[in-house]
Every structure is written in structure tokens, then in C-alpha cells.
Amino acid sequence: VSTGVAASMREIPLLSYRIVVGRGALKTVGDVAAAAGVSARFALISDAVVSKAYGPVVERALGKSVRSFVMPIGESHKTRDTWARLTDELIAAGFGRDTCIVALGGGVVGDVAGFVAATYMRGVPVIHLPTSLLAMIDASIGGKTGVDTPAGKNLVGAFHQPAAVVVDPDVLSTLPAEHLRAGLAEAIKHGAIRDAAYFDSISSHLRSPSSQQLDLEWLTDLVIRGIEIKASVVATDEREHGLRKTLNFGHTIGHAVEVLSNYRMLHGEAVAIGMAVEADIAERIGVADRETANAIRSVLRQAGLPTASGFPAKDVLNATRTDKKSRGGRVEYALPKRVGAMAGAESGWSVPVPDEVVQQALDASD
Numbered sequence: 001v002s003t004g005v006a007a008s009m010r011e012i013p014l015l016s017y018r019i020v021v022g023r024g025a026l027k028t029v030g031d032v033a034a035a036a037g038v039s040a041r042f043a044l045i046s047d048a049v050v051s052k053a054y055g056p057v058v059e060r061a062l063g064k065s066v067r068s069f070v071m072p073i074g075e076s077h078k079t080r081d082t083w084a085r086l087t088d089e090l091i092a093a094g095f096g097r098d099t100c101i102v103a104l105g106g107g108v109v110g111d112v113a114g115f116v117a118a119t120y121m122r123g124v125p126v127i128h129l130p131t132s133l134l135a136m137i138d139a140s141i142g143g144k145t146g147v148d149t150p151a152g153k154n155l156v157g158a159f160h161q162p163a164a165v166v167v168d169p170d171v172l173s174t175l176p177a178e179h180l181r182a183g184l185a186e187a188i189k190h191g192a193i194r195d196a197a198y199f200d201s202i203s204s205h206l207r208s209p210s211s212q213q214l215d216l217e218w219l220t221d222l223v224i225r226g227i228e229i230k231a232s233v234v235a236t237d238e239r240e241h242g243l244r245k246t247l248n249f250g251h252t253i254g255h256a257v258e259v260l261s262n263y264r265m266l267h268g269e270a271v272a273i274g275m276a277v278e279a280d281i282a283e284r285i286g287v288a289d290r291e292t293a294n295a296i297r298s299v300l301r302q303a304g305l306p307t308a309s310g311f312p313a314k315d316v317l318n319a320t321r322t323d324k325k326s327r328g329g330r331v332e333y334a335l336p337k338r339v340g341a342m343a344g345a346e347s348g349w350s351v352p353v354p355d356e357v358v359q360q361a362l363d364a365s366d
């Protein structure tokens, strides 16, 4: 590894594992793995597109003992079937307990490969190499792994903390624009729940004319702060008994809409709609300051993200009931108090909402 690359790496020291961020960081993954003590046999799991673009550089960085496995692209393949196939391929290839899974890709690859790692021979280490903006600032941090079932998202899975996370923002240069936008939705969420300055910096960047061009320096800063926010939440509440629930802002309505669209809508797009509707809910029941929903809607629109689903309100409402976040049959919402702060500290960061209010907010969304 050239010292040039190593010197420009940033470490985010909030969790028990290393998170290394920097342009060119993919080249350091072999060193990071060695330092984490997991340099035995690597099973590199990726999807078809990402594997083609970045598989070779990662294979080189990992050294001799690496074999690649490719899964099909997209949320519709985040299934038990893909998990089973990958697991069977690992067994057939003779991978033992000294395996280290390396997950190279977006959140779909990270969630499936992480779940393979969580269960393979009762659990082997995983290193995440997130390649989408969403996976960099969200999915790769915090140890949630899993797959979807026809009844809903992420209904089967496990907590499995990674051995390390290595983030190279340079790969964002090939990420399709709609996926960059979808990742921005989660960045906007991080700002909305915890950091008004971050939220404002996204908004002012999107207002500047130069925001039409890909700005990898700006994205690198966005990613670093995004990871810090996510990691700071996860560090205090790894298993989502309290504060971590704030990360679910936009996700109760978001998951409902995502399922209703048969996963044709991107996760980030669905979350954008969810945040717009849930911020409105928060104002309607009086937990959020006035103008909170407006501020959130307006930055979402600047980012080119949707704020309404077009599905009938009663269908969305029904779909919220199978969400994992429902407890004792009651649907839970993580709602903002204002941009940068969440409501519900006294009630475990989840706020009960009457069906009529959800219905009204959905009807009013546009």
C-alpha cells in the first residue's frame, strides 16, 4: 500500500471495530484485515455490477487467499434463497471456520453477506466494503444483517458486528444518480434526527449550482459525518432498545410504501416519502415544531426525492401493521421534535399515533 493512500485515511473511533474512510481506501483492505486479525481465507461477496467494477482491486488488496462469489443485483434478491445459495457455494468451495467474508457492494450485498457471515458455521467475521452512499453512511455501520420475506422487509436476520468497515468514496463516481439520491435520503435523515448543521449543509450544497457535478471531496465529508452520526447512535444502543429507534424516522411509512411497490421503489426513495409523511404526523399530533415538515420536504425536493407515494392511504396504513417495528400490535413511529432533534425521549423514542392522524397525513401528502 502506498503511504500516500494510507496517510489520507480517516478513522472513526466510536465503535469496537475500525471504520476507515478515505479516497483510495479499497487498496488498504488487506492491511486493515490483517490488523483486525482476520486474514485467513477470504470469501468476497458482491453483486454482478460491483464485482466487475471493483472486485479485481479488492482481490489484489486481499492477496492470494481470496475467492469471489457473485449474487444477483437488487432488493428482490435480498432473500433466504440467495442466503442459502451463497452458503452452499461456500460449503462446496471448502470454506471452514477460518473464513472471513468480505462484503463488497451496496446495502443489499452488505445485509445478505453479513447474514451469511452471522450464520456460517455459527458465525465468521465480516468486513464491509460499502460501495453505495446509503451503505457507506448507514447499512454498513451497526451490525444489522438480514433478508426480506414476502411479508415484509428484514424480517429474518441477526445482529453481527463487522470486524472492520473500509469506505472508499471514490467508488461513488460510478454509482447511478438515482442511487446517489437514495443515499442522500439517509444523510438527510441523519441530519434531521441529530445534527441540524449537517442538515443545513446538505441543503445549501444542493442549492448551489455546482451541486449538479459530482463532488467527491464534498461527498467524502458527507460520508465521514454521516458515519459519525450513525455510529454515535449505535454506540449507545447497539440492540435498538432506545435511542437507535430514532434512526427509524421515515421508516415506518417508508417500509410500508417499499413493500407496496413490490420493492420497485428504492429504499431511499421510500424513506424520503416516509420522512415527509412522518414529519407531518409529528406536527399534527403536536410533538414537532411548526415548519419542521416543510424544512424536511423542501430539502428532499432539492435532492430530487419523492415526498408522496401515490398509493391509497388505507393500503399504506395496512402495510404498516406488518412492520417489524410494531410491538404488541401497535405501530411505532420515531418522530422529530424539530430538525436536528427527535421527540419521545421519555417514551423510549417511539411515539404512538392514532390511525386517523396517519390517514390524514397520507391524504395530505403530495
Ligand SMILES: NC(=O)c1ccc[n+]([C@@H]2O[C@H](COP(=O)([O-])OP(=O)(O)OC[C@H]3O[C@@H](n4cnc5c(N)ncnc54)[C@H](O)[C@@H]3O)[C@@H](O)[C@H]2O)c1
Pocket (backbone or CB within 6 Å): 047, 049, 050, 053, 073, 074, 075, 078, 105, 106, 107, 108, 109, 110, 111, 131, 132, 133, 134, 135, 138, 139, 140, 141, 142, 143, 144, 145, 153, 154, 171, 172, 173, 174, 175, 176, 179, 182, 267, 268
Ligand atoms: N443493515 C442496516 O442497518 C441497513 C441500514 C439501511 C439500509 N439497509 C438496507 O440497504 C439496502 C439498500 O442499499 P442500497 O441502496 O445500497 O442497495 P443495493 O445494494 O441494491 O445497491 C444499489 C445499486 O447500486 C449498485 N451499486 C452499488 N455501488 C455501486 C458503485 N460504486 N458503482 C456502481 N454501481 C453500484 C448496485 O449494483 C445496485 O444496483 C436495503 O435493503 C436496506 O434495507 C440496511
Ligand SMILES: [Zn+2]
Pocket (backbone or CB within 6 Å): 138, 186, 251, 267, 271
Ligand atoms: Zn434506511
